[in-house]
Amino acid sequence: MDLKLLTTLRAQNPIVLNIANFVTVADVANGLNALGASPIMSAEVQEADAMVQIAGTVCINLGTLTELQINQMRVVGKLANQAGKPVVLDPVAVGAIPYRYRVARDLLASLHVDVIRGNAGEIAALAGLDWQAKGIDAGAGHGDLVHIAQTCAQRFDCCVILSGPTDVITDGTRIAQVHNGTPLFQQHVGSGDLLSSLVAAFLATGNDNFEAAQTACLVLAASGELVAQQLTASRPASFAVALIDKLSLVTPAEIETMMKIE
Amino acid sequence: MDLKLLTTLRAQNPIVLNIANFVTVADVANGLNALGASPIMSAEVQEADAMVQIAGTVCINLGTLTELQINQMRVVGKLANQAGKPVVLDPVAVGAIPYRYRVARDLLASLHVDVIRGNAGEIAALAGLDWQAKGIDAGAGHGDLVHIAQTCAQRFDCCVILSGPTDVITDGTRIAQVHNGTPLFQQHVGSGDLLSSLVAAFLATGNDNFEAAQTACLVLAASGELVAQQLTASRPASFAVALIDKLSLVTPAEIETMMKIE
Amino acid sequence: MDLKLLTTLRAQNPIVLNIANFVTVADVANGLNALGASPIMSAEVQEADAMVQIAGTVCINLGTLTELQINQMRVVGKLANQAGKPVVLDPVAVGAIPYRYRVARDLLASLHVDVIRGNAGEIAALAGLDWQAKGIDAGAGHGDLVHIAQTCAQRFDCCVILSGPTDVITDGTRIAQVHNGTPLFQQHVGSGDLLSSLVAAFLATGNDNFEAAQTACLVLAASGELVAQQLTASRPASFAVALIDKLSLVTPAEIETMMKIE
Numbered sequence: 135m136d137l138k139l140l141t142t143l144r145a146q147n148p149i150v151l152n153i154a155n156f157v158t159v160a161d162v163a164n165g166l167n168a169l170g171a172s173p174i175m176s177a178e179v180q181e182a183d184a185m186v187q188i189a190g191t192v193c194i195n196l197g198t199l200t201e202l203q204i205n206q207m208r209v210v211g212k213l214a215n216q217a218g219k220p221v222v223l224d225p226v227a228v229g230a231i232p233y234r235y236r237v238a239r240d241l242l243a244s245l246h247v248d249v250i251r252g253n254a255g256e257i258a259a260l261a262g263l264d265w266q267a268k269g270i271d272a273g274a275g276h277g278d279l280v281h282i283a284q285t286c287a288q289r290f291d292c293c294v295i296l297s298g299p300t301d302v303i304t305d306g307t308r309i310a311q312v313h314n315g316t317p318l319f320q321q322h323v324g325s326g327d328l329l330s331s332l333v334a335a336f337l338a339t340g341n342d343n344f345e346a347a348q349t350a351c352l353v354l355a356a357s358g359e360l361v362a363q364q365l366t367a368s369r370p371a372s373f374a375v376a377l378i379d380k381l382s383l384v385t386p387a388e389i390e391t392m393m394k395i396e
Numbered sequence: 397m398d399l400k401l402l403t404t405l406r407a408q409n410p411i412v413l414n415i416a417n418f419v420t421v422a423d424v425a426n427g428l429n430a431l432g433a434s435p436i437m438s439a440e441v442q443e444a445d446a447m448v449q450i451a452g453t454v455c456i457n458l459g460t461l462t463e464l465q466i467n468q469m470r471v472v473g474k475l476a477n478q479a480g481k482p483v484v485l486d487p488v489a490v491g492a493i494p495y496r497y498r499v500a501r502d503l504l505a506s507l508h509v510d511v512i513r514g515n516a517g518e519i520a521a522l523a524g525l526d527w528q529a530k531g532i533d534a535g536a537g538h539g540d541l542v543h544i545a546q547t548c549a550q551r552f553d554c555c556v557i558l559s560g561p562t563d564v565i566t567d568g569t570r571i572a573q574v575h576n577g578t579p580l581f582q583q584h585v586g587s588g589d590l591l592s593s594l595v596a597a598f599l600a601t602g603n604d605n606f607e608a609a610q611t612a613c614l615v616l617a618a619s620g621e622l623v624a625q626q627l628t629a630s631r632p633a634s635f636a637v638a639l640i641d642k643l644s645l646v647t648p649a650e651i652e653t654m655m656k657i658e
Numbered sequence: 659m660d661l662k663l664l665t666t667l668r669a670q671n672p673i674v675l676n677i678a679n680f681v682t683v684a685d686v687a688n689g690l691n692a693l694g695a696s697p698i699m700s701a702e703v704q705e706a707d708a709m710v711q712i713a714g715t716v717c718i719n720l721g722t723l724t725e726l727q728i729n730q731m732r733v734v735g736k737l738a739n740q741a742g743k744p745v746v747l748d749p750v751a752v753g754a755i756p757y758r759y760r761v762a763r764d765l766l767a768s769l770h771v772d773v774i775r776g777n778a779g780e781i782a783a784l785a786g787l788d789w790q791a792k793g794i795d796a797g798a799g800h801g802d803l804v805h806i807a808q809t810c811a812q813r814f815d816c817c818v819i820l821s822g823p824t825d826v827i828t829d830g831t832r833i834a835q836v837h838n839g840t841p842l843f844q845q846h847v848g849s850g851d852l853l854s855s856l857v858a859a860f861l862a863t864g865n866d867n868f869e870a871a872q873t874a875c876l877v878l879a880a881s882g883e884l885v886a887q888q889l890t891a892s893r894p895a896s897f898a899v900a901l902i903d904k905l906s907l908v909t910p911a912e913i914e915t916m917m918k919i920e
Contacts, residue, residue: 157421157437159681163847168894173847174751175681177722181757188754198439200464202724227436230450233443321644323425323435370430371640378895382845419683419699460701462726489698492712495705583906585687585697632692633902 135310135348135395137386139339144170148190148338151176152331153207155197155226158324161374165328168382169353171335179206186213190338193331194241196234197226204237211245220248220337224330229255229265242290248343250286251295251330254279261286280309293343297329301351305344312348313394314355316362321370322377329354348395356389357381397572397610397657399648401601406432410452410600413438414593415469417459417488420586423636427590430644431615433597441468448475452600455593456503458496459488466499473507482510482599486592491517491527504552510605512548513557513592516541523548542571555605559591563613567606574610575656576617578624583632584639591616610657618651619643659834659872659919661910663863668694672714672862675700676855677731679721679750682848685898689852692906693877695859703730710737714862717855718765720758721750728761735769744772744861748854753779753789766814772867774810775819775854778803785810804833817867821853825875829868836872837918838879840886845894846901853878872919880913881905 149172152162159175166173176185179202186192192214194207214221225238238260241247250260254277258265261282279302287294287306296302301312319325332354336346361376411434414424421437428435438447441464448454454476456469476483487500500522503509512522516539520527523544541564549556549568558564563574581587594616598608623638673696676686683699690697700709703726710716716738718731738745749762762784765771774784778801782789785806803826811818811830820826825836843849856878860870885900 154681156418156439156680157416157425160422160684160847163681164895164898167845167847175722177680178724178757180725181755184755184757198437200440201442231443231446233440233446321429323422323429367641368644369641370644371426371637374426375637375895375899379891379893382892382894418680418701419678419687422684460699462702463704493705493708495702495708583691585684585691629903630906631903632906633688633899636688637899 135352136345137349137389139336139346139349140353140386142339143335146339147172148335149174149188150331150334151185151189151192151210153194153203153210155195155327157197158327161324161378162328162331164378165381166331166335168378169332169335177203177206179209182206182209182213186210186217186219189219191220191222191334193222193224193334195224195226195327195330196228196238197224197327199234199237207241208244211241215246220334220343221245222249222251222330222334222337223247224327225250225252225256225260227256228252229259235259247290247292248337249293249295249333249347250290251297251326251333253326254282254296254298257286257294257296258282261289280304284309293347295329295333295347295351297326297351301355303344303348303351308344310348311396312351312355314352314359314392316358318362318368318370318373319358321368322374352389352393352395353384356392357384359392360384360388397614398607399611399651401598401608401611402615402648404601405597408601409434410597411436411450412593412596413447413451413454413472415456415465415472417457417589419459420589423586423640424590424593426640427643428593428597430640431594431597435593439465439468441471444468444471444475448472448479448481451481453482453484453596455484455486455596457486457488457589457592458490458500459486459589461496461499469503470506473503477508482596482605483507484511484513484592484596484599485509486589487512487514487518487522489518490514491521497521509552509554510599511555511557511595511609512552513559513588513595515588516544516558516560519548519556519558520544523551542566546571555609557591557595557609557613559588559613563617565606565610565613570606572610573658574613574617576614576621576654578620580624580630580632580635581620583630584636614651614655614657615646618654619646621654622646622650659876660869661873661913663860663870663873664877664910666863667859670863671696672859673698673712674855674858675709675713675716675734677718677727677734679719679851681721682851685848685902686852686855688902689905690855690859692902693856693859701727701730703733706730706733706737710734710741710743713743715744715746715858717746717748717858719748719750719851719854720752720762721748721851723758723761731765732768735765739770744858744867745769746773746775746854746858746861747771748851749774749776749780749784751780753783759783771814771816772861773817773819773857773871774814775821775850775857777850778806778820778822781810781818781820782806785813804828808833817871819853819857819871819875821850821875825879827868827872827875832868834872835920836875836879838876838883838916840882842886842892842894842897843882845892846898876913876917876919877908880916881908883916884908884912
């Protein structure tokens with residue numbers, strides 16, 4: 135984990151290309167912008183080439199996929215691979231919907247993905263391990279989260295973030311855990327989508343995906359924790375507004391004093 | 397009306413599948429989540445079967461329909477009928493746009509819909525009665541709102557919610573009216589869409605659609621009224637944030653002391 | 659510039675039809691509603707005719723275009739031209755993505771557009787002048803913004819708004835500049851999209867597009883400036899909420915005391 139990457143990111147203002155979930159796309163765009171990145175969204179495969187050229191990194195989100203969008207994901211992903219631009223995959227609901235699982239497996243077979251970010255139900259499904267996913271939620275399961283994340287990372291030769299109350303980050307060998315956060319993340323739809331796109335922004339800052347992924351998790355989790363301390367009750371929409379504000383204000387020094395990472 | 401359904405809903409955390417309006421989808425997802433339901437959105441007909449299987453209820457919103465989406469609505473609706481899962485229809489702008497009216501009529505001919513939720517202009521159009529709808533707004537008309545709602549309910553053998561300053565709920569025979577609310581609902585785009593999806597969430601809690609529909613109307617209207625009392629001026633965006641917060645905090649006891657229902 | 663147009667707009671409550679960017683569509687709808695207009699969004703070409711009939715004006719946004727949507731834009735634009743309804747074009751990212759530039763040029767060749775609203779990078783690209791656009795952002799360039807806007811306006815025989823820290827408005831001959839505003843507009847994704855749709859709302863109030871365009875720029879810039887004065891730090895999401903609130907509250911008298919326009 136390296137909080138200097140936050141300073142680098144803000145100086146660099148990388149363009150993050152998002153093949154987005156239309157439910158959460160506004161939050162993702164504003165979160166990226168607040169953090170210090172430059173979001174761009176695209177829905178048309180004919181502009182894929184130019185979009186990948188101007189982008190620093192790409193985030194592919196399966197949240198509201200269509201056949202048309204899946205084709206675009208494949209083309210954008212391959213172009214990003216060819217250009218050496220990092221790719222993040224957010225496999226929304228692959229643990230609950232077999233069609234989405236097949237789409238994710240097909241994408242992972244035809245592309246190299248640098249980071250997969252999902253909840254326990256999604257990562258367990260991709261790892262081929264047992265879990266009870268529930269819709270877009272993690273669901274309930276018993277199992278060693280570190281083992282699940284590691285199995286998934288080894289299977290697809292990439293970094294994996296299994297996010298939740300504790301975020302587990304692994305490249306298959308190295309393991310980090312971020313214990314910061316707040317239950318309000320689960321109460322706001324799209325916290326995971328936002329994290330996936332913030333990870334993409336951090337991937338633009340350096341060569342070590344494992345470091346970048348951890349730092350993204352820490353910055354978001356710590357920002358949320360700081361914001362939640364100011365709220366007198368469980369207010370998920372006020373939290374979402376304050377969280378995006380905080381992403382533009384949070385400093386490495388502020389995070390250092392409170393981080394719980396192992 | 398039965399406020400215990402709110403407690404049941406929160407204990408049950410039902411999955412509500414939304415064929416959504418992309419304008420208001422984030423508010424709908426966050427509102428469902430805040431209330432205590434689990435939202436999922438889908439745009440691809442190939443995942444219809446699995447989506448309906450995991451869902452407790454379905455909400456179909458015509459707000460930004462396309463030919464592709466209409467096909468998906470038909471397939472999802474039929475699968476929901478076969479599986480005995482309740483279906484809510486939100487016929488956005490059918491009073492103003494003849495194409496949408498035909499789409500709604502076709503859907504209502506090929507599916508059984510459990511609850512239709514619309515404004516006066518939309519419900520009057522489906523009832524075959526005169527009204528001056530205006531775009532997405534109710535518009536101005538003269539007519540007995542109870543008669544309009546009842547005619548629509550009898551025509552399609554379902555519950556109807558004609559929402560507005562007073563919400564009229566009817567199954568064609570029984571009638572309820574919710575007088576709670578605030579003019580701020582009209583100032584925030586998507587209040588109706590949110591109500592439709594909250595109704596879908598309440599349908600998962602029991603067998604009496606008329607009771608569930610009334611309770612959904614009351615919970616939203618009372619939450620909005622409570623929130624509006626805290627605002628010193630007409631602030632539609634602050635209202636929207638506070639409303640979603642309130643959906644996660646509001647209790648049956650709080651609503652009981654203020655409800656105006658007949 | 660004529661602030662009485664704000665009063666006219668609120669009395670008239672014009673319907674603005676938006677072919678929208680799905681990233682920013684909720685803000686645009688709520689901003690139009692708060693200002694006093696009535697937003698409607700459409701994604702299906704088969705309802706184009708009825709949509710244009712009920713609309714006062716049309717705003718076409720290229721932000722998340724698809725081939726299907728481009729066809730719809732062409733049909734809606736032509737119908738609006740035939741019916742004498744004003745059309746606004748928001749050429750998102752045409753300075754950065756050659757495909758979007760070709761789409762914008764094709765639309766401008768087959769339609770008459772009344773107002774083009776873009777940032778410096780977008781307007782320079784359409785004017786055929788040099789500029790370094792960056793994704794959806796204006797990017798960095800050297801050049802006389804007034805000359806760029808004027809060249810674009812003369813090329814397409816329309817009004818042009820080149821928006822940024824200073825908004826330049828021109829019909830090719832007359833020039834106005836609005837110096838109000840706040841850097842927070844650049845920190846919130848979709849400020850430009852909102853302006854484009856507010857311009858469309860103001861076009862419904864009279865016959866002089868140049869006057870209407872200026873007034874829209876001033877109302878938004880002044881509202882943002884007033885809101886920013888209340889914020890103790892750079893909070894882009896709180897700003898967005900307060901801005902939409904302010905659009906429903908701001909008065910001509912309030913703006914008159916602070917306007918910086920030449």
